[in-house]
Amino acid sequence: MKKIPIIFLAVLIQAIAFGCLVALVWLLPLLIEPPYNPLFLSLIMGLMATLFSYLIKLPKWWLWLQLFFPIIAYLVIREELNPLYGLLIFVLLLLIFSNSFVNRVPLYLTNTKTRLALSKLIKDLSEVNFIDLGSGLGGNVVYMFKQPQVKTSVGVETAPLPYLLSKINCFLNGGEIYAEDLWTTSLQNFNLVYVFLSPQPMPKLWQKIVVEMDKDSVLVSNSFSIPGVTPSEIWELSDRRKTNLYIYYLKDFKK
Ligand SMILES: C[S@@+](CC[C@H](N)C(=O)[O-])C[C@H]1O[C@@H](n2cnc3c(N)ncnc32)[C@H](O)[C@@H]1O
Numbered sequence: 001m002k003k004i005p006i007i008f009l010a011v012l013i014q015a016i017a018f019g020c021l022v023a024l025v026w027l028l029p030l031l032i033e034p035p036y037n038p039l040f041l042s043l044i045m046g047l048m049a050t051l052f053s054y055l056i057k058l059p060k061w062w063l064w065l066q067l068f069f070p071i072i073a074y075l076v077i078r079e080e081l082n083p084l085y086g087l088l089i090f091v092l093l094l095l096i097f098s099n100s101f102v103n104r105v106p107l108y109l110t111n112t113k114t115r116l117a118l119s120k121l122i123k124d125l126s127e128v129n130f131i132d133l134g135s136g137l138g139g140n141v142v143y144m145f146k147q148p149q150v151k152t153s154v155g156v157e158t159a160p161l162p163y164l165l166s167k168i169n170c171f172l173n174g175g176e177i178y179a180e181d182l183w184t185t186s187l188q189n190f191n192l193v194y195v196f197l198s199p200q201p202m203p204k205l206w207q208k209i210v211v212e213m214d215k216d217s218v219l220v221s222n223s224f225s226i227p228g229v230t231p232s233e234i235w236e237l238s239d240r241r242k243t244n245l246y247i248y249y250l251k252d253f254k255k
Contacts, residue, residue: 010053010062014069017049042074059198061106095161099134105197107162109136113239114222115143121220121247122192127151131190133182133205134158134197138166141175154190156180187212196222203227210253219248229253 021041028036049066058066076086099105118140122128128151130144135155145153153175157163166177178185183204187193193213195205206226209219225231225246232252235245 006058006062009056009058010066013049013052013056013058013066014045016052017045017070020048021045038074038078039071042070045070059106092161096159099159105134105201107136107159108196110140110196110222111239111241111243113237114243114245115140117235117237117245118144118194118220119147121218122147122149125149125191128192129190130154130192130194131156131185131187132194132196133185134195135166135177136162136196138169138175138177140194141166141170141177142173145170145174152176152189154178156182156185158182183208188214191217193217193219194222195219195224197224199224199227209248209250213250215251215254217250219250221246221248 021044024044025036025041028034046067046069049070050063053063053066076083097106099107126149128144128147128149130141130150130153132140132144132155135141135157138155138157141153141155144150155166155170155175155177156179157166157177158179158181163177163179170177182195187209191214193209197205202221202224203226206229213219223244225234225244226248229248231246232249233247235247237243237245
């Protein structure tokens with residue numbers, strides 16, 4: 001079954017939470033005399049939406065959105081803010097997070113400890129052609145570009161604003177960024193592929209990897225392993241979030 005995009009689930013949950021709030025306000029006079037503070041009611045709605053989102057296991061950062069959405073919506077209405085501000089914020093979020101809505105891959109960034117681990121991984125290699133599939137703001141591409149063993153450092157990114165910022169970043173600091181969908185990007189010219197995506201695309205990604213990558217190449221996945229495929233190595237990093245790097249040497253998987 002095709003998975004429902006998170007944005008639809010989130011909106012549906014807000015609608016259900018609103019329905020519950022209406023029922024609550026209808027029953028509440030039996031216990032507490034009205035009127036009720038609207039800010040307090042919007043907080044209750046936010047808490048219900050957060051609980052429902054938690055129960056259906058929406059990603060953690062969506063729980064915060066679900067909590068604050070009714071409160072912000074109430075404040076916007078109360079202060080009679082120009083709805084264009086809302087539209088502007090929505091468009092901005094869409095330009096940054098469009099891939100969260102469609103591909104279930106939000107934007108979060110690789111940290112310095114992970115980048116150091118990548119440079120350790122390649123330290124004995126003589127020629128590295130690196131690609132970051134879903135390259136965010138281009139930080140990894142620039143970092144890898146500066147490693148002496150790296151011959152090419154490339155990123156592909158489809159979210160408009162991260163693409164634009166990473167293009168500027170690479171223009172100033174090195175590396176190449178393309179506005180290209182990772183699913184249509186050929187991996188044949190790369191011997192080090194890096195991904196930091198989400199659990200959702202990993203099975204499909206593996207099918208692409210085994211077809212397109214050479215035997216002597218490596219896939220590194222930050223935080224998300226490939227279901228049913230035992231990685232060649234797992235590096236647990238000593239950063240705050242105890243990042244796991246799942247390393248797949250293609251020679252272990254291709255005859
Ligand atoms: C978790 S972020 C990682 C960013 C960067 N690789 C890093 O590690 O700092 C994932 C990125 O993949 C991008 N992305 C998701 N699906 C994509 C697709 N089909 N093609 C290209 N980029 C995609 C998202 O827009 C997001 O910027």
